[in-house]
Amino acid sequence: MILMKNINVFTLFIGICLVQCTQAETRVDLLELPPGFHIEIYADGVENARQMVRGDEGTIFVGTRRAGKLWAVSDEDGDQFAEQVRMIDSDLTMPSGVEFLGGDLYVGAVDRILRYEGIESRLDQPPEPVVITDVFPEKTHHGWKYLRFGPDGMLYIPIGVPCNICDEEGFGEIRRINPDGSGMEVFAHGVRNSVGLAFHPDNGQLWFTDNGRDMLGDDLPADELNHAPDQGMHFGFPYCHQSDLPDEEFGKDQDCGDYTAPVSDLDPHAAALGLVFYTGQMYPSEYSNRLFITQHGSWNRSEKSGYRILVLDVQANGKVLDTQVFVSGWLQNEEDWGRPNDVLVMPDGALLVSDDKAGVIYRISYVAE
Numbered sequence: 001m002i003l004m005k006n007i008n009v010f011t012l013f014i015g016i017c018l019v020q021c022t023q024a025e026t027r028v029d030l031l032e033l034p035p036g037f038h039i040e041i042y043a044d045g046v047e048n049a050r051q052m053v054r055g056d057e058g059t060i061f062v063g064t065r066r067a068g069k070l071w072a073v074s075d076e077d078g079d080q081f082a083e084q085v086r087m088i089d090s091d092l093t094m095p096s097g098v099e100f101l102g103g104d105l106y107v108g109a110v111d112r113i114l115r116y117e118g119i120e121s122r123l124d125q126p127p128e129p130v131v132i133t134d135v136f137p138e139k140t141h142h143g144w145k146y147l148r149f150g151p152d153g154m155l156y157i158p159i160g161v162p163c164n165i166c167d168e169e170g171f172g173e174i175r176r177i178n179p180d181g182s183g184m185e186v187f188a189h190g191v192r193n194s195v196g197l198a199f200h201p202d203n204g205q206l207w208f209t210d211n212g213r214d215m216l217g218d219d220l221p222a223d224e225l226n227h228a229p230d231q232g233m234h235f236g237f238p239y240c241h242q243s244d245l246p247d248e249e250f251g252k253d254q255d256c257g258d259y260t261a262p263v264s265d266l267d268p269h270a271a272a273l274g275l276v277f278y279t280g281q282m283y284p285s286e287y288s289n290r291l292f293i294t295q296h297g298s299w300n301r302s303e304k305s306g307y308r309i310l311v312l313d314v315q316a317n318g319k320v321l322d323t324q325v326f327v328s329g330w331l332q333n334e335e336d337w338g339r340p341n342d343v344l345v346m347p348d349g350a351l352l353v354s355d356d357k358a359g360v361i362y363r364i365s366y367v368a369e
Contacts, residue, residue: 025337026358031329035369036284039327042352042363043073043082049354049361050096051146051274052344053105057120060344060361061088061105062354063098065144070095070107072123073361080350080363088119088126096195097145099155101179108145108157111138113181132181137162137170146274148197151204154178156187158194158208165213167238167250174208174228188228190235190259195273196342201289202316205229209272209293210262212241218301221245222265223272225293227318233260264320270306271296274342274354282349283366290314292326292351294340307331309340309353327353327364 031039043060048067054060060082062071070089073082089095089107097108105116107129113136114129137143142160150156154176161171174188174197187206196209206228212221221241228235236259238250243261246254266272275293291314295306307330313322330338339357346352351364 026360027329027337028362030332030337031327033327033364037364037366039353039362039364040080041360042075042080043085043361045085045359046071046073046354046361047359048356049341049359050144050356051098051342052352052354052361053098053100054344054346055100055105055120056103059120059123060352061098061100061119062361063096063107065094065096065356068092068095070098070105072119074123080365082361086123088116088123089129094140094144097147097157099147099149101149106132106147106155106179108147110140110143110145111136113145113147113155113157113177132179133177133184135184139171142193144195146195146197148199149179150176150199150206152176154183156197156206158191158197160191160193161237164215165238165247165249172237174206185231187231188233188235190237190239191226192237196275196293198275198277198291200316201277201279203229205316205318207263207275207277207291207314209266209275210235210237211271212268213238213247214269214300216248218303219268222262222268223270224262225264225266225272225275225291225312225320226260227263228260229318235260235262263314263318264312264323266293266310267295267305269298269301271298272306272310274340276343276345276351278345278351280345280347280349280351284368287311289316292343294343294353296341296356297331297336297339304331304334304336307336307339309343330355 048064060073072086074084095109099106105119107114112134139162141162193211210224239254240256291312297306309327311326342354344352353362
């Protein structure tokens with residue numbers, strides 16, 4: 001009986017530690033922001049939180065990559081902390097990308113786009129999704145999606161390449177389709193692995209991040225921030241990387257000037273992912289239309305890089321005037337405890353940030369000091 005009691009106590013301790021010790025590792029106090037900005041936990045227990053989107057009634061929907069789950073996060077009393085995290089589907093294939101239109105949730109799950117109709121009134125009993133298209137490649141290497149509806153009403157979807165470096169037909173593109181899955185067309189070419197799309201609030205033009213190839217050392221090539229004002233542009237992959245670097249295999253006899261250069265080279269291997277233009281009113285006026293970019297963090301550098309959020313002063317026509325670190329601290333002495341993934345502007349002007357390692361969503365607010 002004494003042994004059984006000890007086992008029960010040990011089991012209880014483990015159960016408590018699984019919750020409390022995990023929370024203790026989410027060290028918000030280590031994060032550094034500019035004066036006046038404050039960061040706190042908006043939602044926890046959101047396993048592998050990736051792209052976010054806000055529904056018409058305020059639900060934050062969150063995709064995942066490794067977990068295969070979809071989350072619905074609700075702050076029902078408006079206290080800026082989500083009391084309820086629901087799993088609305090599971091066992092999906094990398095449902096990383098999420099978007100919302102007309103009361104319906106759109107989800108990118110590698111080779112297909114799913115639609116959950118009328119989802120916000122059915123969170124406790126989610127509907128079976130409708131497959132609006134299943135014609136995308138099935139390969140999972142760089143196959144997870146990031147979804148964004150453009151001002152033209154079409155859904156934009158990157159198709160990452162199934163490799164580190166290769167030249168395969170039907171990959172390395174950004175495509176767009178109508179909300180019903182019809183009218184698919186290629187919008188941009190030469191895009192290795194974009195996990196972030198945003199449209200400028202003034203002119204509706206597309207901006208996107210792109211992750212550079214691996215195995216050229218710690219400092220080559222740079223990740224990219226690209227600007228695509230027109231359909232049909234080619235951004236160089238696999239022939240040219242960053243602004244001016246021909247690929248050692250595919251770039252022979254290529255002129256990088258024949259392709260569209262990035263508007264900004266970003267830190268090599270830092271994994272620039274989600275991005276958003278700031279359209280809120282909470283932050284100081286100089287932040288209006290500035291571009292926030294998450295750097296998810298490196299996996300293949302001798303010294304880690306990334307694990308932070310950048311803010312860029314950009315012009316609508318594609319010129320980057322300045323780049324600053326906005327949030328840092330997820331990396332401590334070569335040990336990372338969190339990895340920022342996506343950013344979302346809330347109606348009150350606060351910024352939400354998903355973290356797929358810590359399994360939380362942060363809220364960044366501002367109060368003048």
